[in-house]
Amino acid sequence: MTQPDWAVVTASPVAGEYFPYVDTDYQEANRGQFHFSSRSGWMNDPNGLLYYRGTYHLYYQHNPYGLAWDTMHWGHATSPDLIHWRQQPIALDPRIHPGDLWSGGGVVDTRDTSGLKDGSHDPIVVFSGTQGVRMLYxxxxxxxxxxxxxxxxxxQPSGTESRDPKVCWHEQSGRWVMVVWSDAGGNGVDFFVSADLRDWERVSRFAAGWLFECPxxxxxxxxxxxxxxxxxxxGSYLVGDFDGREFRTSWSEPCTITRNTGGAGSDYYAAQSFENLPDDRVVTLAWQGGNRGSIxxxxxxxxxxxRLVSTPDGPRLFxxxxxxxxxxxxxxTKWGPVELSPDTARDLLSAEAADTYELEATFDLSASQAxxxxxxxxxxxxxxxxRYDLGSAQLDGYDLxxxxxxxxxxxxxxxxxQLDIxxxxxxxYECLNxxxxxxxxxxxxVTDGPLMLKSLTLHQLGSIWDDGLPA
Structure with a gap:
């Protein structure tokens, strides 16, 4: 691999000690202040997202030696609160760990179903590999x-190409469930079940032309x-039932999580949910490929x-x-309720110097002249x-x-x-670089006519890098 000047390389990487990163204050131009990015190098899909004993773990596809995709490692960062992240040494390195270290999932084996526990820690088990799934613990x-x-x-998935295993626990059957993308007869996922995380039985397949990568x-x-x-x-998705072996749905077409959709390297790709969260929330992270800087x-x-919400059109992910x-x-800072003219609207926020912030607003459009x-x-x-267009009922160009x-x-x-809408x-939900x-x-x-603002709240946001967590 070509190594740029800023890459720090050791001749003999040691698992858990290899830290090929230069010093940074995370203030480079275009560096997000509350969106995680790797200390340096290339980052793509989040992997093995999980919570364990007070710490959230973010593993991710990573080339630590350059700014483009190359031989994959698993980068690693940890957080006490899902907000402030500390860069950790490389978790999986192709010079140490076998197989293609591509995207995959991870779980905490709190029941020690694997029988691997040796000491005070529960086994943390991750899965990766192409054309066959490998297990690391x-x-x-x-x-x-x-x-x-x-x-x-x-x-061993069906087909000639396969990748991206993701594992979860199925409470009703008391078994682990794995989904893996493969190309058998077209796009789809193979379902596997296991009692111990070590031996897996392929039990069914769900095929769909749209269902590509990182399930x-x-x-x-x-x-x-x-x-x-x-x-x-x-971010295309279906809602259905799972009996421990087969997924069934009445949906003929998927919905999408974000209004903006794209392929690998787009503004939202390869989202994964965290496992073992203490409060049963469903929390996800995606890769945003459009952001880049000097290192x-x-x-x-x-x-x-x-969360899933019942709507007139059926259940939908919010x-x-x-x-x-x-x-x-x-x-x-808060404003409203107030009726705004074009002039008073323009002046409302004129005194606010905002760099990184959260904006919450509610408008009453029931009798709007705008x-x-x-x-x-x-x-x-x-x-x-x-922009919201009242005539077409569109927000940022999408129906709403x-x-x-x-x-x-x-x-x-x-x-x-980054911009999240x-x-x-x-x-x-729109997720953008x-x-x-x-x-x-x-x-x-900005408004082209009288506008009723019920409430407006502006939160200035600090940096996730400010509290001394990153080493």
């Missing part, structure tokens, strides 16, 4: 990993019952909590920022805007009708290289 809380049985394949399979509550959500790398490429999306975002709020309004995110004339009572609620997260309690460099540290509300 940690007995020190997720810092170092050993290949199980010298790296033998523990699950995630998640039990979720819906109206008091447990149902299952099957999703792919682009890093790619970042993780801001963590969102997801996504909202995790509650822990409050830990970053350094100051808060035909469109927008938040301009910066003082530059060409700054990015988030107002609520039955005529209100529209918006929530924006604005970082130096939420609306109507999470029914609308936006380069705000040169946009100016300000914002403006």
């Amino acid at each position: 940690s007995l020190d809380g997720g810092s170092t990993f050993t290949a199980y049985d010298d790296g033998r394949v523990v699950a 995630d399979f998640t039990p979720m509550a819906l109206d008091g019952d447990v149902t299952y959500v099957l999703r792919d790398a682009r 890093w490429t790619g970042n993780a999306s801001f963590p969102v909590q997801q 996504s909202e920022p995790i509650d822990e975002i409050r830990l970053l709020r350094s100051s808060t 035909t469109a309004f927008s938040f301009r995110l910066g003082t530059a004339t060409d700054a990015r805007s988030v 009708p107002v609520a039955p009572d005529g209100t529209l609620s918006l929530r924006l997260l604005v970082d130096r290289g 939420f609306a109507t309690d999470g029914a609308f 936006v380069d705000f460099e040169g946009a100016g540290h300000g914002l403006q509300l």
Whole structure:
């Protein structure tokens, strides 16, 4: 691999000690201040997301030696709160661990079903590999990993190509369940079950042309019952039932988690849910491939909590920022209720110098004379805007009708290289890389007619790198 000048390379990597990163204050141009990015090097898919004894673990696809995809390692970061992250030594290294260390999932074996426990720690078990799944385990809380049985394949998917195993616990059958993407007869996932994480039986296949790469399979509550959500790398998903061996759904077409969809390297790809969360939340992270700077490429999306909601069109996934975002709020300013003219709207936020912030707004549009309004995110004339068009009922170019009572609620997260747009309690979610460099540290509300603002709250957000966590 070509090694740039900033790469620090040791001749003999040692598991749990290899830290090929230069010093940084995380203040490089375009570096997100509350969206995780690797200290240096290339980052893509999040892997093995899990919680263990007070610590959240984020593993991720990683080339520590350059700014483009190359021989994959598993990078590693930890957090006490899902917000502040500390870069850790490389978790999986191809010079130490066998197989292609591509995307995969991880679990905490709290029941010691694997029989691997040796000491005070529960085994943390991760799965990776292409054209066959390999298992690796940690007995020190997720810092170092050993290949199980010298790296033998523990699950062999159908087809000629396969990758991206993801594992969860199926409470009803008392078994582990694995989904793996493969190309057998076209796109789809193979389902495997296991009692011990070591020996897997292939029990069924769910095929769909849209279902490509990085599957995630998640039990979720819906109206008091447990149902299952099957999703792919682009955030397309189905809701259905799982009997411990086979997934069934009445849906003929998938829905999508984000309004903006794309392929690998886009603004939202390869999202994965955390395992073993203490409060049974469903929290996911995705890869955002459009962010890059002097020593890093790619970042993780801001963590969102997801829930299934019954709607007139059927169950749908709603996504909202995790509650822990409050830990970053350094100051808060509120406005409203107030009826705004174009002039008073323009002046409303003129005194606010905002760089990284969270904006919450609710409008009463039931009798609005405005035909469109927008938040301009910066003082530059060409700054990015988030616009709602009342005539077409579209937010940022995507369909979004107002609520039955005529209100529209918006929530924006604005970082130096990222923009997250939420609306109507999470029914609308757009996850974007936006380069705000040169946009100016300000914002403006623009309307073409009288507009009733019920409430507006601006939270200035601090940096996840500010509290001394990153070494």
